[in-house]
Amino acid sequence: MSRVRRLSAGLQGRLRGEMGQALIRTFIARAIAALGALALALVIGRLYGPAGVGIYALAQGLLLGAGLLSRTGMDNALMRYVGQDHSSPFVLRYLRWAVTRCLIISLVAAVVLWIGRPWFEALFDATGLAGVLAGIGLAVPAHAFAFLFSGFFKGIRKPATACLLENGSVALVTGGLILVWRSLGHGGDLTTIGYAYAVAAWLVALQGGYQVWRWCRRQPWWFERSRMTAAREAAVSLNQFRATSRAFFMTNLASFMQQVLGVMVAGWLLSSAELGLFKSSQQTATLIGFILIVINAIFPPRFASLYHQGQLEALGRLARQGALLGAVVAAPLLLLCLTFPGWVLSWFGEGFQGGAPLLRIIALAQLVNVSTGSVGFLLNMTGHERLMRNIALTCNALGLLAFFVLIPPFGALGAALALAFVLVVQNLVALLFVWRRLGIWTLPGPNLLALMGIKSPVMR
16 A cells, blocks of 8 residues: 555656646547547448448548558657657658658558449448548558657657547547538538548648647757768668567557457458447447556656666656556446446447447456556567567457457457456456566556566566
């Protein structure tokens, strides 16, 4: 208990300083984004029912996959290397490397998605999917650029701006556009969703690019950047940047397996209505972990900086304070989802209350996700990205197998169990290796691994 009190006191001190202001700003920004994603699901559920939510889940999964391939981990590489020294004129060079490569890949992905629309609709036997993908294909480059800019802003210590560039704000604008279009007497079919999403994605990406330009122009090195970058060698070479990006991409590939391939498998094995129940439960439970997303937008650059300076004790303390903050903030919504899941899901419209058992299962898994803290980013930001990649790929491969095994006998409930399995196992394994490689225990309570006799070779 005294350990928790010390952590609480330290956390209160941080919340009164610059980090507290960043947390508040990012919390508000992330809340807007999270509510935007939920609002879009509510709009689609109200207008098109569970089947409409299922179709949108498939289209969004394909978009996330195309965006992941387009970025190839460069958003996280930007966060890492820009975060190490965000006052350096070389940060603009890192961004240029990322944008150039992303543009080429995203255009190819957009064309493939556009041409393959009928094939995807036939594959998933999802009537209306081709119409949604018509607009979603146009959104691929904008979606990828927005995430690159988000990684850049996280590196320069502007996490609130970074959060607003990710999916939630696009979803919020998309929901508004759909409602406006419907109020004008249009938008009776699912095609409206795709085109509204494309417009919203480009609006968000363009304002993100403008924000990057404005920040760069205010830097002391802006007008002398050519001379300054020519006079000394960059701390990171292009080959090193690409190698780090590839390592992050492989880690993100695990997330792709969970968020995209899992939904694809579920869409293939479930009806559109059952997929809608699973997706609405997953989307709602994600709100429990949204505080962790806020923390992950602020803490990782600080992790990289503290590790770079050799301050492991401060690094561990910061990680534990983040985990404690996440558990405290997530507790009320967790209790709501466990106690009144049917009422929560009824906000999506008629027919969604059947997802109550799914919501309970995924909510409990999110509790583990939040309580263990930023274990994945601790490994990624301290030079252990290959280890985290292997953990994530292995756990998500097993989780993907669980989708195939559990959905046939249990339906949508099996999909929820498979997703929960991935969340719990991946975080617990990462927690173990954070202790083994860094000597850091992230949970705010007693070190259970040390009590079990599992020692860390790192002496702090």
